[in-house]
Amino acid sequence: MTLAVQLRDALRRQIEEGALLPGTRVPSSRQLAVDLGVSRSVVVEAYEQLGAEGYLVSQRGSGTSVAATARTEVGSALTPEDRAPARALRDLRTGGSDVSAFPRQEWIRCVSSVVSAAGQRELGYAPPSGLPVARHTLAGYLGRVRGVRTRPEHLMITSGFAQGLALLCRVLRDRGHDTLGVEDPGHPGEWKFIADAGLRPVGIPVDRRGIRVDELARSGVRAVLTTPTSQFPTGVALDPERRAELVDWARSVDGYIVEDDFDAAFAGPSQRMPALQSLAPDRVIYAGSASKVLAPALRLGWLATPTELTAPIERLRAGWDLGCSGLEQLAFARLVDTGAFDRHLRRLRAEFQKRRQTVRQHISRHLPGVTLLGGDSGLQAYLVLPRRCAEEEMVQAARRRSVLVRGGRFYALRNDDRPPALVVGYAGVRGAELGRGLAGIAAAYRDVIG
Ligand SMILES: Cc1ncc(COP(=O)(O)O)c(C=O)c1O
Known part of the structure; x- marks a missing residue:
């Protein structure tokens, strides 16, 4: 054939x-x-x-x-009724990104021009904190699109957010911290990184206005990791009053806020706000990543640090590795400088907005009693289920319908009585596949609630 x-x-x-x-x-x-x-x-x-x-x-x-x-x-992939379960598993777990949208041609052009022009210096070791030219481009970019107030010398290019977080935790530990506040629900993978770096993650509850600053103040921690633009995994934005309270809290305890801004590029109009860092560059460590906006394979991330943390992090990094790939940093800087990165993000943002809209419509049509937390941001949808719908049963029923999805418990640090939930990651699945996955969830829901 x-x-x-x-x-x-x-x-x-x-x-x-x-x-x-x-x-x-x-x-x-x-x-x-x-x-x-x-x-x-x-x-x-x-x-x-x-x-x-x-x-x-x-x-x-x-x-x-x-x-x-x-x-x-069938009339619609979203109304499956009694369709036989598909053979392939649809993976709607969080963690993916839309690598099929990776701007291959533009990236190839950037790599090609960077490699063609590379001299002795570019082919040698880059400074551990990153090439000055790449940090310069990045500082300008973050200032323009996120309002981040930093200078190239306070930016460090890291091997993804993961490395940035590990470095930060060690620096905080050296400065006397033994705990780090984390949002609950949040990212279990990060809690492990934090614990491995010698800090105890302390869960701080999140509600519809973002992280609970009153609970944070009661917890006794002096540093917190947060996703203010689009809380992971609920998708809620930290409201303006809480943003101000959070900064006041950091000042009052002489502490720090680590702002994980990894998916802010996809925030919808209602959640588009400057980075929290713009309110207090002396208290907020700003962190970003290329994993969702381009591809995790690049292992590119960045940290903008308050002045007094820059030297300790640089010292630590110098004994950690010899920096990230200089050629990749240059290619990334070129992608930004030529405007190709902005164009790519515009396309991807529109695509994710469309997918979120699909999820929203699907819930209102096929999942009675289920509510979607958050507004128009995030790469996953946090579905609050009715109390009578047992979460684990729902996860298993979805699996029987060939859909892999996680329950809210997976993202919970504390063992409390929260409503059952399902977290639907839509970053890694394109339209038709998302439709099939959602159809499987609707069928599973009917299986469970009868
Ligand atoms: C909450 C959160 N922050 C940051 C990242 C980016 O991490 P990295 O840059 O190490 O890939 C991810 C990736 O999945 C994430 O889920």
Whole structure:
């Protein structure tokens, strides 16, 4: 069977099974050929055959889409009713990013120009804190898009946020801290990093206005890790009053706030606020990452530190590793400087907004009694289930419907009586796959609540 025939059959199956809905635009032949690593003529031939069979329609200027009249087994991927469970597992656990959107061509262009121009210096060791030119670009960028108030010499390029967090915890420990406040619910992987670095993570509750600053003040910690733009995993934004209270708290205990801003690029209009760091650069350590905005494989992250922490972190880093790849830093700086990064983020932001909207509509249509926390940000949706819907049963029922998803408990540090919840990660699944996953969740919900 030729590649074109295989592709045609796969697409036809997706249309017939309702994974690709009538009206859905399919990628351009050029884009799909790049994504699949085949020649463009293969995709063109498959599209032409599907056009002749009435599955696809092409319109000049608006691309190719699934025909409104295409034969489908089901009306909508979101209303599965009694569809047989699909064989493949749909992974809606958090942690993924949309690597299929990685701007390959732009990245290749940046790497190519950086490598072509690289001299002795660029091919040698970069300073452990990062190349000055990359830090300069990054400082300008963060100031422009996030309002971060820093200077290149107070920025450190790290191997992802993970390394930044590990470095910070050790510096805090050296400065007399033995605990670090963390949001609860939060990120269990980070708690392990924190504990391995010698600090005890202390869970601070989160409500619909973000982290509870009153509880933080009662906890006795003097430093806290927080995701104020879009709390992970609830998606709620820290409201302006609490932002001010949090900064006041840090000043009152002579402490620090670690602002994890890893997914702020995708904040929707209602949650777009300057970084918390802009309110108090002397108290907030700002941390960012390329993992969600580009790809985790780059292992690129950054920290903007208050002045007195810069030297201790640099000293620690110097004995830790010999810095991140200089060529990668230069390629990233070039992506930013040429505007390609902004363009890529605009596309990705629109895509994630669309997916969140899909989840929201799905909940209101197919999950009665379920509420979505948070506004229009985040890469996951925190679904609060009715009390009578046992969380673990829901997770297992979803699995029987071929959907991998986590319950709220997975993200909880303290053992308290919180409402059952489901956390649906939508960063790593494109439209049709998300539709199928949500359909599986709706079916599982009906299985559980009867
Ligand atoms: C809460 C949170 N912060 C930050 C990150 C980014 O981490 P890293 O840069 O080490 O990939 C992630 C990645 O999944 C995350 O979930």
